[in-house]
Amino acid sequence: MSVQVTEAEWKIMECLWDHAPQTMGEITATLEPTTGWTRQTVITLLKRMTEKGAVSMDDSARAKKYVPLITREEASAEETHKFLNHVFKGKASLLVNHLVDSGDLSEDDLREILNIMRKEKK
Amino acid sequence: MRSATIFNFLIEANIMASIAILLMIPLRKLLRKQMGNTAICFGWLLIALRLLIPLTLPNPLIHEIRPAYLDDTAIRPIAGQIKVRLVDAIGDLGRVFWQAGNRQAYSDMQKVAVGVDYNGHPAVLAWIWLGGCVLILLWFIYKNVKFRKTLRNNRIEEISGELKDLYLQLCKERKVKPVSVYFTDPVPGACLVGVFKPYIVLPLITAPQDVKNVLTHEVCHLKNKDHLWGVLRLFCCAIHWFNPLVWIAASMSRTDSELRCDDRVTGPMNESERKEYANVLVLAAARKSMPGLGVMATGMTMTGKRLKNRLLTVLADRQTKRWLTISFAVLASLCLIAAFCTSEWGQSIRQSVSFAESEAVHLVPEHQDRQMPEDLREWEKELWTLAGYDYEEMAPYRSTAALQQWEDAGTLTRVFYDHDGINRYCTFAEDGTLLELQDVDVPWLSGDLLDNRKYSRDERARQEISDRLIAFLDTVNPGMSQTIDHMEIDWESAQDGEIWMQVNGIPKDQEQGEAISFVVRIEPDWQIQYFACISNG
Numbered sequence: 001m002s003v004q005v006t007e008a009e010w011k012i013m014e015c016l017w018d019h020a021p022q023t024m025g026e027i028t029a030t031l032e033p034t035t036g037w038t039r040q041t042v043i044t045l046l047k048r049m050t051e052k053g054a055v056s057m058d059d060s061a062r063a064k065k066y067v068p069l070i071t072r073e074e075a076s077a078e079e080t081h082k083f084l085n086h087v088f089k090g091k092a093s094l095l096v097n098h099l100v101d102s103g104d105l106s107e108d109d110l111r112e113i114l115n116i117m118r119k120e121k122k
Numbered sequence: 123m124r125s126a127t128i129f130n131f132l133i134e135a136n137i138m139a140s141i142a143i144l145l146m147i148p149l150r151k152l153l154r155k156q157m158g159n160t161a162i163c164f165g166w167l168l169i170a171l172r173l174l175i176p177l178t179l180p181n182p183l184i185h186e187i188r189p190a191y192l193d194d195t196a197i198r199p200i201a202g203q204i205k206v207r208l209v210d211a212i213g214d215l216g217r218v219f220w221q222a223g224n225r226q227a228y229s230d231m232q233k234v235a236v237g238v239d240y241n242g243h244p245a246v247l248a249w250i251w252l253g254g255c256v257l258i259l260l261w262f263i264y265k266n267v268k269f270r271k272t273l274r275n276n277r278i279e280e281i282s283g284e285l286k287d288l289y290l291q292l293c294k295e296r297k298v299k300p301v302s303v304y305f306t307d308p309v310p311g312a313c314l315v316g317v318f319k320p321y322i323v324l325p326l327i328t329a330p331q332d333v334k335n336v337l338t339h340e341v342c343h344l345k346n347k348d349h350l351w352g353v354l355r356l357f358c359c360a361i362h363w364f365n366p367l368v369w370i371a372a373s374m375s376r377t378d379s380e381l382r383c384d385d386r387v388t389g390p391m392n393e394s395e396r397k398e399y400a401n402v403l404v405l406a407a408a409r410k411s412m413p414g415l416g417v418m419a420t421g422m423t424m425t426g427k428r429l430k431n432r433l434l435t436v437l438a439d440r441q442t443k444r445w446l447t448i449s450f451a452v453l454a455s456l457c458l459i460a461a462f463c464t465s466e467w468g469q470s471i472r473q474s475v476s477f478a479e480s481e482a483v484h485l486v487p488e489h490q491d492r493q494m495p496e497d498l499r500e501w502e503k504e505l506w507t508l509a510g511y512d513y514e515e516m517a518p519y520r521s522t523a524a525l526q527q528w529e530d531a532g533t534l535t536r537v538f539y540d541h542d543g544i545n546r547y548c549t550f551a552e553d554g555t556l557l558e559l560q561d562v563d564v565p566w567l568s569g570d571l572l573d574n575r576k577y578s579r580d581e582r583a584r585q586e587i588s589d590r591l592i593a594f595l596d597t598v599n600p601g602m603s604q605t606i607d608h609m610e611i612d613w614e615s616a617q618d619g620e621i622w623m624q625v626n627g628i629p630k631d632q633e634q635g636e637a638i639s640f641v642v643r644i645e646p647d648w649q650i651q652y653f654a655c656i657s658n659g
Contacts, residue, residue, distance in 0.1 A: 008278075008307040008326040036285070036330040041305065044278045045326075 002078050003054045003070055017072045021065035125248035126196040131176045133201040136365050138461035139173045143371045158442035159382035161450050166375035168458045170354045181463035198465055209239045229568035236562045258360040278305040278326055289337050298345045312336045314343045317353055335402040342386040348379050384436050400436050505598050510649035556598035559653040566622035566641055569615030578611045602655055605629050621645040
């Protein structure tokens with residue numbers, strides 16, 4: 001079952017993907033400088049994420065610790081799928097075409113994409 | 123409320139407002155810079171007032187456009203023109219069908235024309251209009267309840283600490299009474315939500331450096347009372363749901379409210395602050411679109427060409443021409459007053475009519491010396507019963523209008539009867555004699571003419587019909603009865619087990635031509651569906 005993660009929750013997931021498990025205080029300390037979120041904000045978000053199965057809480061220690069239940073790849077795949085459907089009507093070719101046309105892809109990027117496609121073809 | 127009252131209001135409001143909307147569209151495009159967004163929003167407000175207030179002021183000139191042939195004086199001149207032209211157009215279309223040999227379509231068109239003319243169909247249309255209003259309102263309610271519920275579920279917390287202090291400071295600077303502000307995630311963008319107890323929704327992902335600009339924008343919405351403008355738009359769209367221009371105007375006025383808000387936000391800002399604010403707008407646009415038109419919330423985001431124009435407006439050094447703004451406001455206000463002047467002045471109605479509703483029926487205008495029968499209701503009951511109708515069932519609503527189209531016969535009075543959307547009417551002479559009776563539901567028009575006539579060939583049946591019609595005539599118009607030599611069946615038609623016939627009264631003085639004409643339903647039961655004294659016409 002896929003878990004939908006909002007933009008704000010994604011920031012917490014990024015934090016936990018970089019390093020897990022983490023306590024609520026640690027997460028707040030990491031995010032506060034860039035987002036301005038208070039401890040209460042992080043508590044509310046973590047509670048919601050626990051309920052939807054994006055993270056789990058380990059309350060065996062005195063300070064509760066959180067670990068991600070979905071990997072970055074799983075979440076990325078879900079987001080990419082949503083993005084493709086929303087912006088490019090589900091067509092990956094349109095996305096690649098757009099990236100090539102806009103000049104956002106370097107030669108290395110293009111070479112890597114071709115390698116991936118060759119592997120997939122075999 | 124009569125359907126005529128609704129008809130007057132909707133026709134007049136939509137014609138006036140549509141003209142104003144069509145003027146506003148180029149005006150806002152060409153003169154926005156010179157007049158400013160406040161003046162444009164003021165224009166939209168005046169249009170909304172015309173659409174929503176069922177007010178009518180007397181106008182000495184409006185009488186000139188009243189159609190000459192308009193029985194129902196409850197229909198005011200502008201609506202009357204629409205009604206008469208609509209009936210004419212339907213009639214013309216019917217004649218096209220007739221010429222093409224399509225008798226059924228001709229008959230259907232006739233029914234529609236008669237129905238529109240004598241209020242049968244306007245009553246049905248009034249119900250359709252009301253149904254549309256209710257559906258649109260229910261849709262709006264559904265959208266708002268759903269939107270509010272989503273926001274409530276996604277609410278994280280109320281702002282606090284330094285951010286709250288910043289917000290209170292902004293409210294103080296802008297002289298606005300603070301409302302609650304909630305961090306919410308996910309949400310398409312910052313917005314001011316609600317009508318009676320508004321609150322601000324702030325996306326949790328708003329970057330700390332952008333918060334001040336976003337909050338200022340919403341505080342300015344509050345200052346402009348844009349949450350109340352949303353209600354006006356909603357009611358305009360719900361009541362005038364059939365007019366696409368009203369929907370277009372609602373959408374445009376929403377955009378203009380945003381631009382007016384930007385004006386207020388950037389008014390005290392310097393150039394670099396404006397650039398910063400423009401960046402916030404671009405970032406907001408990159409996320410998602412604003413809430414739909416039916417949702418009671420302001421939205422900060424715009425996309426595409428509208429965003430480009432918005433940014434240009436924000437960054438531009440605006441110099442509105444004060445004289446132009448004031449001239450527009452004064453002129454538009456005068457136009458609004460003129461747009462309400464749709465009713466006739468005093469007693470100058472051409473038909474010199476006493477128009478009455480409900481039980482207050484006065485068939486005889488005061489200046490007349492001859493009198494109607496004393497007990498009008500008993501008289502009406504008698505003639506309708508003789509014609510084969512149940513009078514008690516068919517008089518929930520009545521109205522009268524004196525006529526002048528038969529000038530030789532003096533001032534005539536026509537009484538309408540509405541029962542279940544089917545209209546009937548009688549036309550009386552000044553002394554109360556019946557000149558005309560018609561059931562405007564005319565199934566006989568679509569009946570098949572019978573080659574092998576059932577009643578015309580049966581002398582006894584013919585005599586019975588003749589005697590019965592003469593007896594009817596003796597009662598309702600004794601004078602006319604004396605002039606009739608004999609009755610002649612013109613045609614017989616049938617459909618779905620019903621048989622009708624037209625019977626003409628041949629006068630003793632043949633030079634007069636056909637003096638009277640009846641259409642009678644013979645089967646399954648006796649009913650006079652049409653009666654007219656032609657010599658009076």
